[in-house]
Amino acid sequence: MNIEITNLNKKFTDFALQDISINIPKGKIVGLIGENGAGKTTLIKCILNVMHKDSGNVKLFDQEYQDSLKEDIGIIFDDSFINESFNIMDLNLIMKNIFKKWDSRLFFKYIKSFKIPKNKEIRKLSTGMKKKVEIAAAISRHPKVLILDEPTSGLDPVMRSEILDMFSEFVENEECSILLSTHITSDLEHIADEIIFISNGKLIFDAPLNEIKESFIVLELTEEEYQNFNKEEIIRLKKNRLDYQVLINKKHMKEEYQAYIHNLTTLDDIMLLYIRGTSCAV
Amino acid sequence: MRGLIIKDFLYLKNTWKNLIVIFIGSFLISISLGNFLLAICSLPLLLLTSTINTFQTDEFYNTESYTLSLPISRKKIVTSRYLYTFIMVALAFFIGLVIYYLIYFIIRPNSRGLNTDMLKYLLMMESASIIVNAIFYPVIYKVGCEKSRLVMLSIVMLLLGIGSILSVYINVFDNKYFNLIKIINFIQDRGVIVLGCAVIVSSIISYILSILFYRHRDF
Numbered sequence: 402m403n404i405e406i407t408n409l410n411k412k413f414t415d416f417a418l419q420d421i422s423i424n425i426p427k428g429k430i431v432g433l434i435g436e437n438g439a440g441k442t443t444l445i446k447c448i449l450n451v452m453h454k455d456s457g458n459v460k461l462f463d464q465e466y467q468d469s470l471k472e473d474i475g476i477i478f479d480d481s482f483i484n485e486s487f488n489i490m491d492l493n494l495i496m497k498n499i500f501k502k503w504d505s506r507l508f509f510k511y512i513k514s515f516k517i518p519k520n521k522e523i524r525k526l527s528t529g530m531k532k533k534v535e536i537a538a539a540i541s542r543h544p545k546v547l548i549l550d551e552p553t554s555g556l557d558p559v560m561r562s563e564i565l566d567m568f569s570e571f572v573e574n575e576e577c578s579i580l581l582s583t584h585i586t587s588d589l590e591h592i593a594d595e596i597i598f599i600s601n602g603k604l605i606f607d608a609p610l611n612e613i614k615e616s617f618i619v620l621e622l623t624e625e626e627y628q629n630f631n632k633e634e635i636i637r638l639k640k641n642r643l644d645y646q647v648l649i650n651k652k653h654m655k656e657e658y659q660a661y662i663h664n665l666t667t668l669d670d671i672m673l674l675y676i677r678g679t680s681c682a683v
Numbered sequence: 684m685r686g687l688i689i690k691d692f693l694y695l696k697n698t699w700k701n702l703i704v705i706f707i708g709s710f711l712i713s714i715s716l717g718n719f720l721l722a723i724c725s726l727p728l729l730l731l732t733s734t735i736n737t738f739q740t741d742e743f744y745n746t747e748s749y750t751l752s753l754p755i756s757r758k759k760i761v762t763s764r765y766l767y768t769f770i771m772v773a774l775a776f777f778i779g780l781v782i783y784y785l786i787y788f789i790i791r792p793n794s795r796g797l798n799t800d801m802l803k804y805l806l807m808m809e810s811a812s813i814i815v816n817a818i819f820y821p822v823i824y825k826v827g828c829e830k831s832r833l834v835m836l837s838i839v840m841l842l843l844g845i846g847s848i849l850s851v852y853i854n855v856f857d858n859k860y861f862n863l864i865k866i867i868n869f870i871q872d873r874g875v876i877v878l879g880c881a882v883i884v885s886s887i888i889s890y891i892l893s894i895l896f897y898r899h900r901d902f
Contacts, residue, residue, distance in 0.1 A: 446748065446902070449751065449752045450751065451748050451751040451752055451901070451902050452901040453899070468754055468755060468756045468757075469754050471753060471754040472754040474752070476749065478745075478749060478752070482744065482745075482749055483690065483744070483746060483749065484693075484741070484744050484746060485744055486694070486697045486740075487697075491696075494693070495687075495689055495693065496686065497686075498685045498686035498689050499685075499686030499687070499754075499755070500686075
């Protein structure tokens with residue numbers, strides 16, 4: 402395992418991460434999903450010791466946590482980076498004096514391929530360009546793990562697709578893995594191997610994406626259809642103005658339910674029903 | 684650690700134009716006043732105050748989380764900031780000295796306008812600046828840069844308030860056990876030694892407190 406988290410707890414006055422146990426295996430892209438304030442960033446910060454955990458254990462590369470092990474982790478935070486008054490040359494100078502494995506040639510190769518001017522202040526670059534600089538900085542240290550917190554937020558679909566391709570290339574090396582926290586779950590449907598779903602500080606599920614897609618299906622029912630539906634089969638339920646959305650296990654799927662399928666079930670649908678839906682009292 | 688010190692110096696690189704303009708302004712004022720103290724001390728003073736600005740810049744760009752995600756221990760992060768500060772103190776003194784001698788050899792002002800007392804003032808200013816930083820740094824590491832000014836002001840006002848009450852109503856500063864005038868005279872007589880000791884002691888205490896506070900801080 403590249404990252405192993407066991408029974409991690411972190412309590413705030415109004416929120417708590419509760420008993421989180423997850424693994425980031427080698428060669429996999431693991432998606433971390435959950436609503437705003439679910440605890441995704443807190444979890445990432447606890448892994449990196451940016452925040453102190455109250456209890457639990459974090460192992461990096463099969464060793465107990467040590468700061469020096471972060472040499473092999475590339476980070477992109479949603480809202481945190483180096484001073485934006487620096488330019489690419491400054492950034493290279495800083496990074497090569499921090500990371501033993503920093504590869505200036507690779508960094509400038511990325512910068513050149515992204516067509517980013519070397520002497521322009523980072524703050525003068527577009528949002529997409531800034532993100533690419535961060536990604537180049539994260540990858541150019543030859544990490545074994547990339548931990549990415551909303552790396553594609555605010556980017557247009559073309560740039561998102563380009564960046565996702567870079568991530569896919571990164572895990573072609575089977576020693577490497579990615580923990581990718583994002584709100585854009587459609588991105589994960591294209592590249593993730595596993596999904597960790599956190600809601601309100603609790604782990605809802607941690608499973609391979611294929612398994613999730615094979616396990617869950619969302620049906621849309623009218624009032625009458627809902628009344629006649631076997632309530633025992635419903636995992637989560639959400640009443641809308643005109644219909645009911647129900648999440649069921651695919652093993653309960655029957656021939657007659659085919660009529661209730663109006664769209665392909667997405668991670669968004671599953672997440673939404675878990676967060677905003679209710680369990681069905683029979 | 685070296686990378687973090689370089690990061691702080693690069694911040695300075697981006698402000699050099701402003702520093703030059705301020706120096707030119709203070710130099711012109713010095714010429715008009717016929718006293719070069721301002722010209723000698725302005726640039727060093729700016730460099731010394733810029734050390735606190737590095738905290739502010741880090742806070743503005745949320746760099747703290749990123750810094751803590753690097754393979755550097757919290758202790759080393761604090762140490763690098765203190766090392767940067769001491770390098771800046773040395774640099775500021777050196778620059779002050781260079782300006783002093785440049786003025787001395789090029790302008791050749793009369794003795795009233797330039798004398799060795801000015802170097803003493805430069806040294807005192809440096810020491811005072813180190814002590815101020817030594818007080819500020821642990822507070823910044825504890826509560827962050829933005830809150831630190833208010834916290835410092837609160838502490839100073841509280842101490843002044845307590846001091847006033849003690850001196851006016853209890854007369855604690857003027858009795859046979861505690862004579863404030865004697866203490867002030869002692870400090871004046873042994874200025875360099877007292878200031879030197881204050882700088883060393885405050886720096887050591889400040890460093891230890893900063894590490895303790897930063898070790899427990901969440902971002």
